[in-house]
Amino acid sequence: MTRDGFRAEEIDTSRPHPARIYDYLLGGKDNYEVDRQAAERLASVAPEARIGVQANRAFMRRAVRHVVGSGVRQILDIGTGLPTSPNVHEIARETAPDVRVAYVDNDPIVKTHADALLGDSSATSIVLADLRDPRAVLDHPDVRRVIDFDEPVALLLVAILHFLSEADEPERVVATLRDALPAGSFLVLSHATGDFADRSGAQAVYNDATATMSLRNRAEVERFFDGFDLVEPGLAQVPFWRPDAPPPPRSAEIGFYGGVARKNG
Template sequence: MNGTPEESGSADSWALDPHWRPAEVDITRASAARMYDYYLGGAHNFAVDRQRAAEVLAVLPQARVFARQNRAFLRRAVRYFVAQGIRQFLDLGAGLPSAGTVHQIAQAIAPECRVVYVDNEPTAVAHGQLLLAGNPLAACVQADITQPEQVLKHLETRRLLDFDQPLGVLLCAVLHFVPDERDPAGVVRAYREVLAPGSMLALSHATATDYPDQLAEVVNTYRATQNQAYLRTRAEVTGLVASFEHLVWPGVVYTPEWRPEHVADIGDPTESLAYAVVATCP
């Protein structure tokens, strides 16, 4: 998954393998998860995904910066969680696995870490399950993250996670696909209600604050995909985590500004197109 589709020979050859392309996969409309994979340089996407992604990049080339900075934030958040003693993770809206997944990051530091990935995109789940074959401490399940009971009662969730112990929850680049009428803050609150003291949430969310005209065109492009986008302001993102008692410094900031490893990694933070925040349950 390190090369671009063009570098990988026949871009759709992998799709002939039933392990990668379950029967229920819709290849007539682009998928946000597969477009995101393309932004990151992955090869697990179809021609329709690349077409829509190219439309986005033509208007907003910073979409690649968004994807890279979001992944970098996720990596830093996972390392932070492990440093705080957390040994179990719930990655909601995990998407297609790419280099530096949650279990790879966490288990490299603490091999006993347990991880449950959740997504509703069949290709992402099939890829995740194949990747995790032979790893008894990690699982990938297909479920709708906006239906917390479906996620929390899943057999794999119950097998791997102990909700009486601190848990690290990740909601990275996913809630901007949840409209207001489905109450994204309520979704966050539902997960918060089952978390033990010492648990943490890492959340990132796209915004149109700095590129309103270009993002309006991007949102319009996503209307033709399986996943419409709903971008939010800093205040609205802050509201999503209102059910948590404490925001870890530096609060709600652009993704590269959240505890960067090097100042040079920040660049122009507005090009990340997203806010990030880590919140805790005291």
């Protein structure tokens, strides 16, 4: 069976997948033994891994509330991962029920789960596409059905760019997406880093996965925001970006940067 250009046999369950590792660390059940083993290895070499993914998820929730509270009514979430409630559309619609969301992921398993969850909705879509081909994402009919690029869009790149190597030209990828967004749009981005601890062991866990991990330092992450103006407090470790509760213990060790920025002019 072929759907969106993928055959069922192309779903690789023999190697860990980042979305399923993430799901397991969040306490989800949409993962396989190979993912659980990789996640446990990750937690053994990076003890803050579980609180890190939880803090990253909480950052995403706060950031979505911020951009919707700023007036944006459409969201393009690339690298959405497996559905974990509350999902982006659920968070957004707590503030504004008319928000439209296009989810994009390159894992057919993610799309299958999301299709079952979302059903037929004119205000949401789930698209099987690859961030490394941003033009194909932007031009996909199911993205265009939901997103009007003449109006401000919130682009979510949450915990996804570190799965692009330098050979994938991540700055070109982000620039292509940025140039498609009108003034008043937002970029919500988080990215893994080794700035706060040696995380080469964590990086090695992904060497056998379907995507390797490229840790980047603060300056490298900040470059992804070129053409946008960061909102306060700028780029920060995710627990410290506009926290709405006391950050959890060991937050200073969490190797995720997060930021929200607006495109002007």
